[in-house]
Amino acid sequence: MTEVAILGVGLIGGSLALSLKKNKDVHITGFDVVEDNLRMALSLGVLDRGTNQLAEAVAEADFIFLCAPVGKLQELISFLRYTPLKPGAVITDTGSTKVAVMELSHGFAQRGVHFIGGHPMAGSHKSGVEASHDRLFENAYFVLTPTDGTPVEVVDDMKVLLAPTNAKVVVMDAQKHDEVVGAISHFPHIIASSLVNLVANCEDEESWYRKLAAGGFRDITRIASSNPRMWRDILLSNRPVMKQLAQDWRTVLDSMIDLIEKADGPGIEQFFASARAYRDGLPEKQKGAIASYFELYLDIPDEPGVIGKVTTLLGEHTINLTNVRIMETREDILGVLRLSFRSQEDVERAVVLLQERGYTVYQRE
Numbered sequence: 001m002t003e004v005a006i007l008g009v010g011l012i013g014g015s016l017a018l019s020l021k022k023n024k025d026v027h028i029t030g031f032d033v034v035e036d037n038l039r040m041a042l043s044l045g046v047l048d049r050g051t052n053q054l055a056e057a058v059a060e061a062d063f064i065f066l067c068a069p070v071g072k073l074q075e076l077i078s079f080l081r082y083t084p085l086k087p088g089a090v091i092t093d094t095g096s097t098k099v100a101v102m103e104l105s106h107g108f109a110q111r112g113v114h115f116i117g118g119h120p121m122a123g124s125h126k127s128g129v130e131a132s133h134d135r136l137f138e139n140a141y142f143v144l145t146p147t148d149g150t151p152v153e154v155v156d157d158m159k160v161l162l163a164p165t166n167a168k169v170v171v172m173d174a175q176k177h178d179e180v181v182g183a184i185s186h187f188p189h190i191i192a193s194s195l196v197n198l199v200a201n202c203e204d205e206e207s208w209y210r211k212l213a214a215g216g217f218r219d220i221t222r223i224a225s226s227n228p229r230m231w232r233d234i235l236l237s238n239r240p241v242m243k244q245l246a247q248d249w250r251t252v253l254d255s256m257i258d259l260i261e262k263a264d265g266p267g268i269e270q271f272f273a274s275a276r277a278y279r280d281g282l283p284e285k286q287k288g289a290i291a292s293y294f295e296l297y298l299d300i301p302d303e304p305g306v307i308g309k310v311t312t313l314l315g316e317h318t319i320n321l322t323n324v325r326i327m328e329t330r331e332d333i334l335g336v337l338r339l340s341f342r343s344q345e346d347v348e349r350a351v352v353l354l355q356e357r358g359y360t361v362y363q364r365e
């Protein structure tokens, strides 16, 4: 039996646990500082065992995954440095930055313990174990950043362990990782939130900005709903890269101001054309490029008990919902119901069922 300890059982820790458990020879122990999260994880069947004692969680572990927020990794690693661990154990993490964590990885090798940085390039704007699912990492890149001294066999063992995630595991240099991911993941969160703040500051008494915000605004700002603390930690741990990107962004905006002032039509068209060419070349349906969340929307007709009818119908057909939310986005109908599921299969089954019963259903592209 391979013993795995997951420290921090939230969206990523929970999703990893669910994926790794597909291998019946893997036994998962979870540790979290919030006991309710452990309780929730156990009741969702995410963990085999839960404990609020860190030393106990890692004592027998062959693999230790640090899945806590980036700002908590130092404290966890400091604890592990002085805690008895199994000889040959592998410590890894899922943090969104890699240079900072690799700087903390020294001192384990002489104890016969290996440290390999890790970062799955899939996630969501949602947090918490209740949003986790076993296919989150499917087809996504999963970056590993071993140290110079990490034996190849240990990296291979990690790849074998991660196989049930169906992620594409790649080995990368930590600095390169932070530069690339800074540009394609961290900086977009700054842009999305800047845009939302800009619009929020323009809002008028009649709320016209909110009312007219349609597909474009919603598409580019989904990630502004992410966890602010998580993103605070990530930016603070990738500062040089973030600063450079912000400066480059200022140059991009300055040249757009210039194009607008000069009413330079060809220049503006070229700006959009080059962006479209690169965007259209991104691999489709790749989780690393396009977010994974399994949701559908349906118009709620103005009749009593309709939400209960929908949820009961899905339950009767063993289609499990992970979340239900009423969204008041249109004024001509009672509302729109957003239903969240664990997998795309569940979404597709729900679409067929609801359409058969006459509901109007939408899916995001």
Ligand SMILES: NC(=O)c1ccc[n+]([C@@H]2O[C@H](COP(=O)([O-])OP(=O)(O)OC[C@H]3O[C@@H](n4cnc5c(N)ncnc54)[C@H](O)[C@@H]3O)[C@@H](O)[C@H]2O)c1
Binding pocket: 007, 008, 009, 010, 011, 012, 013, 031, 032, 033, 034, 037, 067, 068, 069, 070, 072, 075, 076, 094, 095, 096, 097, 119, 120, 121, 122, 123, 124, 125, 126, 127, 128, 129, 227, 230, 234
């Ligand atoms: N959310 C994403 O899209 C995403 C994707 C890839 C990687 N990551 C990274 O993965 C890590 C986890 O992110 P998440 O989205 O699962 O966050 P989350 O908020 O859903 O879960 C984090 C969990 O860690 C727990 N925790 C906090 N401090 C702890 C500590 N000292 N010891 C143990 N547990 C602690 C929290 O209680 C929570 O249950 C972060 O480092 C994040 O940067 C996130």
Ligand SMILES: O=C(O)C(=O)C[C@]1(C(=O)O)C=C[C@@H](O)C=C1
Binding pocket: 095, 096, 120, 121, 122, 123, 124, 125, 126, 184, 185, 186, 223, 226, 288, 291, 292
């Ligand atoms: O899909 C989202 O909401 C995400 O923000 C996921 C995302 C990303 O930027 O793509 C965010 C942080 C992670 O470290 C990896 C993936």
